[in-house]
Amino acid sequence: MYQAIVFDAYGTLFDVQAVAAAIEKEYPGNGAIVSRIWRQKQLEYTWLRPLMNRYVSFEKVNQDGLRYAFKRIGLQFDDETVTRLANTYLTLPLHPEVPQALAQLQQRCLILSNGTPKMLTTVVENASLASRFEGILSADAVKTYKPDTAVYTLALSHTHLEKAQILFVSSNAWDVAGAKSFGFPVAWINRQQSVPEQLDVLPDHEVSDMTGLVRVLNA
Amino acid sequence: MYQAIVFDAYGTLFDVQAVAAAIEKEYPGNGAIVSRIWRQKQLEYTWLRPLMNRYVSFEKVNQDGLRYAFKRIGLQFDDETVTRLANTYLTLPLHPEVPQALAQLQQRCLILSNGTPKMLTTVVENASLASRFEGILSADAVKTYKPDTAVYTLALSHTHLEKAQILFVSSNAWDVAGAKSFGFPVAWINRQQSVPEQLDVLPDHEVSDMTGLVRVLNA
Structure with a gap:
């Protein structure tokens, strides 16, 4: 058929929830909450950007979602942290x-x-x-x-x-x-x-x- | 300028959070959670529908968000409940x-x-x-x-x-x-x-x- x-x-x-473990290792107690917000924002940005005529690669959208999650929870991070954790998607x-x-x-x-x-x-x-x-x-x-x-x-x-x-x-x-x-x-x-x-x-x-x-x- | x-x-x-009180009255203990999910889904549907080429009025989108929230939390509801609570937006x-x-x-x-x-x-x-x-x-x-x-x-x-x-x-x-x-x-x-x-x-x-x-x- x-x-x-x-x-x-x-x-x-x-x-995708496997990323929680990687986050938990570097930010004990925050793996679950950061990964949840990260995934939600990653998705929201894929919906918002086409409407805004502002396409960027999913690699960047994914990193931006993680940045948002860190900021929302109030955790310290740098570009290297974001790159390393986003690479768990590979x-x-x-x-x-x-x-x-x-x-x-x-x-x-x-x-x-x-x-x-x-x-x-x-x-x-x-x-x-x-x-x-x-x-x-x-x-x-x-x-x-x-x-x-x-x-x-x-x-x-x-x-x-x-x-x-x-x-x-x-x-x-x-x-x-x-x-x-x-x-x-x-x-x-x-x-x-x-x-x-x-x-x-x-x-x-x-x-x-x-x-x-x-x-x-x-x- | x-x-x-x-x-x-x-x-x-x-x-918009004023709707929580109306929900709380009919579903004690659920006003905050239902109104939060309702608003989130209402927004998501306004982002998803244009991409899907599936526009419907905001009146319906708003009601659909509330329906989702009720189902997610597992609360009983009928069309009349949805219409009445959605009308709090007026x-x-x-x-x-x-x-x-x-x-x-x-x-x-x-x-x-x-x-x-x-x-x-x-x-x-x-x-x-x-x-x-x-x-x-x-x-x-x-x-x-x-x-x-x-x-x-x-x-x-x-x-x-x-x-x-x-x-x-x-x-x-x-x-x-x-x-x-x-x-x-x-x-x-x-x-x-x-x-x-x-x-x-x-x-x-x-x-x-x-x-x-x-x-x-x-x-």
Whole structure:
């Protein structure tokens, strides 16, 4: 039924909360709160900047989110700290069930993410997954961020498939809404038992992890 | 120096946290948490929907934010509850220093807000401020939301002034960044002692309330 599966990267394949441990080591007692604010601001800046016509690379957006978090909590930091901690995005661990789940899928697999090509290539290589994906598509190619429809369009131009032939997979509720609104069939990896965004669209499939996705697809 | 002052409405002139009391009355113990999530989601949806090409009125966005908050916290609600609580936006109180501060400004004064024309006219009339503003400009005229540059442009076409002649005033850090990025001189009413957004632009003036703004302008 689906010819290709297009995966979001951060949160979906890779565990972004892993950065909390790196922060905790340098700022004891602050790992959880800083990583939470960092992720939230990183996302907000990807939504605000396209509206402001002020695109910068995700590398910078990611660092800016971390800077905000440090300032909000009132922690001392310098550029070197920000660079070092932001670089944990290059070695994020996979969610534990991901390798086996990917191995059980028959479809063409791609990644479509806000990350820069360099960030994505590096994190995928570090996770020994490079051979599993036929393409790694970055929002940087169109200088905007999800859920801008221009980003989702990249999957069509790369695969030469119709929307209905592509299953989009994300753990991020807003990304699920964006992809479904664009017209893809969508699976939501709802790892945190979140409630769906109230944006008038709902995913076709909802599972708690990638093993659940395999079960749905191979049913 | 400034020919006109353009004010954001929600948070800047009107106290949006006042809704917490209305929620608390119906859902004891939940007023603060529900109102905080409601406001956050309301804003997120104004950022996400323009990118998704899925504009709906701020009346609906506002209700959708409240629905999300109820679901997240796990509270029972129906459409009537949502409508009734969302309608508190029509009777929001002014921040206490606002009437006197507005009376001390010599400039042309306007409102530029995400609210619908009807929502804005009603809340301004309920606060007995209608005569103070020469115009109430709504993002609904361009079917998108701040910080989309199209919204800030409304102030130029209405006033026939240059950007440099208009002071934009907001308490919302992301709106401050959006207006400054657009090219307006900007004053940030930083009521909560927040840190600025890390979006490469900073306000020209930062004050803690509207009285501080009057002091800066009449200095």
